[in-house]
Amino acid sequence: MNEEFKTLSNIMDNRYSCRAYLSKEVTNENINQIVSTASKVPTWCNAQPWSVLVTKGNQTKAFSKALVDAVKSGPMNPDFDWPKQYTGEYQARRRVCGYQLYESLGIAREDRKSRAEQMMQNFKFFGAPHVAIITTESDLGPYGAMDCGGFIALFALAARALGVASVVQASVTGYAPIIRSHFRIPENRLIQTAITFGYENKDHPANGFRTQRAAIEDVVDIIT
């Protein structure tokens, strides 16, 4: 393994979805570095369809309040349809990562109240000082969303390389109409995802587990 691959691999190994943060803010310089590095991702026709709206300080708090109010007042309505269903191995992986989180927090499977409280943490951004809302151009359809998917992966890795932790949150984008009106986002910009980020609280049990990946033989088929 050469040194470049080792460095990249280390960054990837050290990234995980962080669900408890310190209040310390990330500097604007670091935020811009993360976004500009993530923008190196390939996109169809080099379209780079993302726009990135980042909150700080009171803006993060006001947005969190709008989301918490939204959760209490009505159902989700994302710009992109949720998956139809998780079956087979997808359902199994979904369950495992959920159980890992609750087990780490000492929340029993039947303890619905504590589970609901933990779910609400999504809308408090797990105590993080920042959330980034990623939007894409509606005319580009699923391919714009695909390009943005690459962007968010690189965002998480570039952040990690600067010691900044993150978690992608579909739960937040479920409230697309609230997000659109809160930030006055035009109709042609679809809300693709939210990335909460900041400095991890290493001692918090929510950050005390790591998810697994499928065995390489189950993923790749090299045809000779």
Ligand SMILES: Cc1cc2nc3c(=O)[nH]c(=O)nc-3n(C[C@H](O)[C@H](O)[C@H](O)COP(=O)(O)O)c2cc1C
């Ligand atoms: C599109 C997308 C949506 C996600 N939504 C949420 C979410 O709403 N809440 C959450 O806690 N984690 C969310 N995650 C994080 C995943 O649960 C996590 O990436 C997965 O379990 C793998 O774990 P890891 O990121 O720690 O490697 C999301 C990840 C992605 C890519």
